[in-house]
Amino acid sequence: MRFISGDKKAILEQLHSATSADTQVETEASVKAIIEDVKANGDAALFRLTEQFDGVRLTDFRVAQSLLDNALDHVEADFIKALEQAKVNILSYHQKQKQSGFVDTEKHGVMRGQLVRPLETAGIYVPGGTAAYPSSVLMNILPAKIAGVPRVIMVTPPGKDGLNPYILAAAKIAGADEVYQIGGAQAIAALAFGTESIPKVDKIVGPGNIFVALAKREVFGIVDIDMIAGPSEVVVVADATANPRFVAADLLSQAEHDTLARAILITTSAAFGQAVASEVEKQLQTLPREKIARASIANFGQVIVAESVEIAFDIMNEIAPEHLEIQLENPMDYLSYVKNAGSVFLGAYASEPLGDYFAGPNHVLPTSGTARFFSPLGVADFCKRTSFISYTKDALAKEKDAIVLLAEKEGLTAHARAIEIRFEEDDEDENS
Amino acid sequence: MRFISGDKKAILEQLHSATSADTQVETEASVKAIIEDVKANGDAALFRLTEQFDGVRLTDFRVAQSLLDNALDHVEADFIKALEQAKVNILSYHQKQKQSGFVDTEKHGVMRGQLVRPLETAGIYVPGGTAAYPSSVLMNILPAKIAGVPRVIMVTPPGKDGLNPYILAAAKIAGADEVYQIGGAQAIAALAFGTESIPKVDKIVGPGNIFVALAKREVFGIVDIDMIAGPSEVVVVADATANPRFVAADLLSQAEHDTLARAILITTSAAFGQAVASEVEKQLQTLPREKIARASIANFGQVIVAESVEIAFDIMNEIAPEHLEIQLENPMDYLSYVKNAGSVFLGAYASEPLGDYFAGPNHVLPTSGTARFFSPLGVADFCKRTSFISYTKDALAKEKDAIVLLAEKEGLTAHARAIEIRFEEDDEDENS
Numbered sequence: 136m137r138f139i140s141g142d143k144k145a146i147l148e149q150l151h152s153a154t155s156a157d158t159q160v161e162t163e164a165s166v167k168a169i170i171e172d173v174k175a176n177g178d179a180a181l182f183r184l185t186e187q188f189d190g191v192r193l194t195d196f197r198v199a200q201s202l203l204d205n206a207l208d209h210v211e212a213d214f215i216k217a218l219e220q221a222k223v224n225i226l227s228y229h230q231k232q233k234q235s236g237f238v239d240t241e242k243h244g245v246m247r248g249q250l251v252r253p254l255e256t257a258g259i260y261v262p263g264g265t266a267a268y269p270s271s272v273l274m275n276i277l278p279a280k281i282a283g284v285p286r287v288i289m290v291t292p293p294g295k296d297g298l299n300p301y302i303l304a305a306a307k308i309a310g311a312d313e314v315y316q317i318g319g320a321q322a323i324a325a326l327a328f329g330t331e332s333i334p335k336v337d338k339i340v341g342p343g344n345i346f347v348a349l350a351k352r353e354v355f356g357i358v359d360i361d362m363i364a365g366p367s368e369v370v371v372v373a374d375a376t377a378n379p380r381f382v383a384a385d386l387l388s389q390a391e392h393d394t395l396a397r398a399i400l401i402t403t404s405a406a407f408g409q410a411v412a413s414e415v416e417k418q419l420q421t422l423p424r425e426k427i428a429r430a431s432i433a434n435f436g437q438v439i440v441a442e443s444v445e446i447a448f449d450i451m452n453e454i455a456p457e458h459l460e461i462q463l464e465n466p467m468d469y470l471s472y473v474k475n476a477g478s479v480f481l482g483a484y485a486s487e488p489l490g491d492y493f494a495g496p497n498h499v500l501p502t503s504g505t506a507r508f509f510s511p512l513g514v515a516d517f518c519k520r521t522s523f524i525s526y527t528k529d530a531l532a533k534e535k536d537a538i539v540l541l542a543e544k545e546g547l548t549a550h551a552r553a554i555e556i557r558f559e560e561d562d563e564d565e566n567s
Numbered sequence: 568m569r570f571i572s573g574d575k576k577a578i579l580e581q582l583h584s585a586t587s588a589d590t591q592v593e594t595e596a597s598v599k600a601i602i603e604d605v606k607a608n609g610d611a612a613l614f615r616l617t618e619q620f621d622g623v624r625l626t627d628f629r630v631a632q633s634l635l636d637n638a639l640d641h642v643e644a645d646f647i648k649a650l651e652q653a654k655v656n657i658l659s660y661h662q663k664q665k666q667s668g669f670v671d672t673e674k675h676g677v678m679r680g681q682l683v684r685p686l687e688t689a690g691i692y693v694p695g696g697t698a699a700y701p702s703s704v705l706m707n708i709l710p711a712k713i714a715g716v717p718r719v720i721m722v723t724p725p726g727k728d729g730l731n732p733y734i735l736a737a738a739k740i741a742g743a744d745e746v747y748q749i750g751g752a753q754a755i756a757a758l759a760f761g762t763e764s765i766p767k768v769d770k771i772v773g774p775g776n777i778f779v780a781l782a783k784r785e786v787f788g789i790v791d792i793d794m795i796a797g798p799s800e801v802v803v804v805a806d807a808t809a810n811p812r813f814v815a816a817d818l819l820s821q822a823e824h825d826t827l828a829r830a831i832l833i834t835t836s837a838a839f840g841q842a843v844a845s846e847v848e849k850q851l852q853t854l855p856r857e858k859i860a861r862a863s864i865a866n867f868g869q870v871i872v873a874e875s876v877e878i879a880f881d882i883m884n885e886i887a888p889e890h891l892e893i894q895l896e897n898p899m900d901y902l903s904y905v906k907n908a909g910s911v912f913l914g915a916y917a918s919e920p921l922g923d924y925f926a927g928p929n930h931v932l933p934t935s936g937t938a939r940f941f942s943p944l945g946v947a948d949f950c951k952r953t954s955f956i957s958y959t960k961d962a963l964a965k966e967k968d969a970i971v972l973l974a975e976k977e978g979l980t981a982h983a984r985a986i987e988i989r990f991e992e993d994d995e996d997e998n999s
Contacts, residue, residue: 424980486986489963541701
């Protein structure tokens with residue numbers, strides 16, 4: 136792990152210089168070509184691209200309803216039980232995010248309000264292959280279901296040996312309405328534009344590789360998307376009261392995701408930082424995914440020694456991490472210090488994997504510093520708002536002159552006329 | 568106006584064929600070049616591009632605080648009064664959108680919750696020139712202020728004769744913290760990346776021309792943006808009880824915005840449709856912006872005759888208009904028929920310009936059918952959510968086996984280890 140210390144300014148400068156540049160240009164061009172292909176050729180393009188990229192020749196993308204209905208028959212009972220338990224926690228947390236609209240009738244003759252309604256269709260992308268995560272199926276589908284989306288469509292790349300049974304079981308438990316075997320940029324294009332067999336959706340969510348991420352960005356505006364996801368990261372803010380073994384294990388749970396994952400410890404104690412670094416090395420040697428985790432730790436692992444807890448939080452807020460663990464003596468005292476973070480884990484036992492699988496808050500979180508402005512996936516992502524107003528003639532009469540004046544200042548005479556014309560009949564009546 | 572009638576299927580087919588294709592490719596390349604220029608060269612690029620595009624040579628982008636503070640001295644008192652009245656309505660409506668976080672302590676030893684916090688900086692783009700709308704300044708800045716954004720930065724293109732005094736007065740009334748004279752794609756790039764003199768922001772909102780719209784799309788992910796705005800549209804659903812003069816005036820208030828604006832009447836009465844079309848022609852002749860409005864009506868004006876009110880709403884939902892007026896005998900009965908619309912105006916006196924300037928709901932609305940998934944600009948756009956959890960050891964113990972099982976099914980051993988390690992010390996203690 137790379138050690139960084141010094142005053143706040145020096146640490147921030149080193150942090151910024153460590154941020155990696157991305158090389159997306161070539162991929163961008165092929166993603167655009169795939170999208171145009173699917174838009175122009177529909178299913179024919181999808182069959183061809185699926186054979187090309189997934190090495191599978193399909194005759195139908197739709198997973199038979201009977202396969203989905205019987206998905207639980209093909210996985211272990213303890214897995215189903217664990218996933219059902221997770222579902223209970225995810226549902227009870229996300230229920231609290233539900234918003235209702237409002238009506239305001241404070242002024243005579245005026246009604247103003249806001250409707251909150253579910254999207255009509257949502258497309259959930261679920262990665263395949265070695266990165267197949269049943270937990271992500273729950274985290275993406277359940278908020279859509281709570282929002283009330285009537286048609287939740289899951290897509291996932293076809294495997295050479297058929298679909299991953301755990302993914303299909305999770306889709307069943309989460310309540311996916313339809314499942315299609317299709318992946319990559321071509322899946323995103325199909326959901327955005329629709330094809331003969333894939334329905335066009337209102338919003339596409341879910342993680343994916345660089346092709347998927349760039350395709351989502353490309354179709355943004357034609358449909359909505361959740362967020363632009365980058366490599367995952369964790370920041371642990373810890374003092375010498377924390378357990379270095381716990382902290383090291385949590386850093387490694389991040390590092391095993393991806394060689395680009397970032398695991399960062401910010402501590403006020405250099406000695407504690409050393410202890411964690413030793414533990415990281417020790418625990419690394421026992422991990423099946425040692426190679427990935429070791430590369431992540433070597434390239435992006437950092438121990439930052441801050442001069443005070445306040446500075447530690449300033450640095451953390453600058454990083455704006457996806458996951459933040461606060462392993463300080465009185466963790467709750469520091470929640471108010473958090474400005475930018477996707478999800479916060481407070482205290483020694485709120486280990487990050489608890490949030491990944493079980494506690495209930497969503498594990499789809501803003502990455503790469505976007506917690507400055509993006510939020511965890513939630514029920515609001517599957518809703519849209521509509522405002523409404525109703526005015527009586529008397530209520531409009533009271534505000535008419537101001538509206539006409541503002542419209543005329545903006546040079547929009549037809550706007551002014553639309554208000555005035557509603558009072559002209561009276562004048563005519565009076566004159567008749 | 569173009570008349571469309573027939574059964575629902577025939578109408579929808581004709582509607583879809585009328586949708587215009589856009590030609591963005593060339594503009595996209597120059598927008599990318601501008602963004603790269605500003606990212607690489609900062610203020611130097613901004614000064615150069617401002618001279619090139621706005622024809623103004625500046626030495627400083629920042630509008631002096633004294634100019635902003637004294638902005639009300641340079642506009643008429645009745646304008647200030649009208650804008651202040653509008654502000655009261657906008658504030659009282661948007662206050663109702665404020666969300667608070669929550670804490671859930673339903674399970675022993677478990678705390679789960681959600682924080683809702685304002686963004687730290689917001690960038691508000693305000694167009695200049697003939698399309699300078701003080702009302703838009705209020706509609707964009709006030710929700711950010713209600714959200715609690717401490718630093719609201721407004722940018723607007725420099726004019727050859729200095730800044731538009733009405734725009735500056737609106738900025739003062741709305742409470743802009745800083746104002747910079749800078750426009751176009753270069754302004755968006757400056758706000759996204761920051762330059763020597765322009766601060767980097769968390770989110771960019773506000774309308775603009777095609778350069779601004781494409782630049783916002785391009786920087787999405789580096790910062791957040793509000794939405795991808797296209798030409799404006801109104802759908803009026805009316806029956807024979809409506810006043811054709813009112814309806815025509817409302818259609819024209821939309822048409823005068825832009826030659827690409829769409830004004831659509833959906834009615835159950837062909838005779839009423841004819842009456843509105845005649846009124847549109849009659850009123851057109853009296854408008855100062857006749858040329859723009861006439862082009863919009865000729866190209867995109869439509870009278871759709873539907874076989875029933877239900878079908879009228881089905882067609883409306885398919886269009887998903889920015890503005891929807893319901894001028895039916897009992898308008899309130901039909902709010903439940905609205906699935907996709909930005910803002911709904913109910914009854915004969917809720918004319919669209921009332922919403923543009925005054926009633927309180929935001930006039931920044933999803934356009935071009937994006938009301939299927941985008942929402943009016945609101946307080947939520949200037950907030951971010953953060954989830955948090957805290958577990959005691961006992962609480963974690965109850966869920967530990969399920970978490971470990973799920974992590975292992977996903978092949979993420981370090982995730983499982985991070986949970987298990989927290990219980991190993993006990994075993995060691997017991998064995999010692």
